[in-house]
Amino acid sequence: METTSTVREQILEHAITLMMLRGYNGFSYRDLSELVGVKTSSIHYYFPSKDDLVLEAVNEYSSEVLQALGSIDAALAADAKLSKYAKLFARTLGDGDQICLCGMLAADIGSLPDNVRLAVQAFFKANESWLSKVLAQGVQEKTIAIAGKPEHAARALFAAYQGSVLTSRLFHTKSRMDEVEALWRIPK
Template sequence: MDKNTVRDQVLDHARTLLMTRGYNAFSYRDLSERVGVKTSSIHYYFPSKEDLAFEAVNAYSADVMSSIYAIDSSAPADKKLDRYVKVLVRVIGEEGDRVCLCGMLAADIASLPDNVRQAVQAFFRANENWLAKVLAEGEIQETLHANNQPEAAARALFAAFQGSLLAARLFQTPARLDEIMQVAKR
């Protein structure tokens, strides 16, 4: 798809605003200024902010999860986890001013429309499921530690990664992600 279409520009800028400001701190006016179109043009593609947020979450999730699923399945578990962290580091961007779009929206969960909330939950579950499989492999390979509870360890590790993305933004350093990963390694 041509990334120069108005629709795609709106979606890209919405993703950035969601990752830097959250759901409640941007408007169609912000988008119209960034894209250079009237708000009515944005409403043509996304009749409501709910529609825009839902599409942004789905596009973000598809991008991130395709990067995660592209990690070599034959690699050792600890190397898979290293590559996973590299995917997360890309999330924060070069300026270090972004957090995971779904992590940011999780903070706004009480004010999110139901379909957006469910899409955010699906993103969390997909990451936790992938991590649980990798942690289980790592225990067998004796390279990762999950206390024989890979699902619980995956939830804790993903929560730690989400928190470290916030700290990386706060301190403007991706090194916070590397620190968390060391916890899972033996």
């Protein structure tokens, strides 16, 4: 049985996509109105302000990403977990023209209200925490090499992934993602 999404879900989905393509300041309720096929007043009914919409979009996006991380088999070796993470992150690119929602919003942080900034920071911290555990496991297994503490390496790795989607978009190639993953593996 096919399920149809609600107007609210369509608004959120399109808002996430538009922000991944254009950033916080690159879309309006008028854009969403045209994509969803409703009046802007209908969008205001669900999301009284753009800040409300953006916060909900960040929460939805974060939930989906963290759920995907949670679905990675905990019994896998660290290098296999890191490969799965890289594939999840690469899906962010879509057709090569999107950036991670929270990465894009981090670039717009000066325009965002505090509650959205805190939600974006929470997304970064959750990814860095997960990566830190995987890197620590990899060091113990001798499948991943890092310099310094796992939490510092995790921040650098997450920044590298965020940067790789940006440069993949710039150069129209997904190979930048593969290059990041290769840096952390110990050759067998």
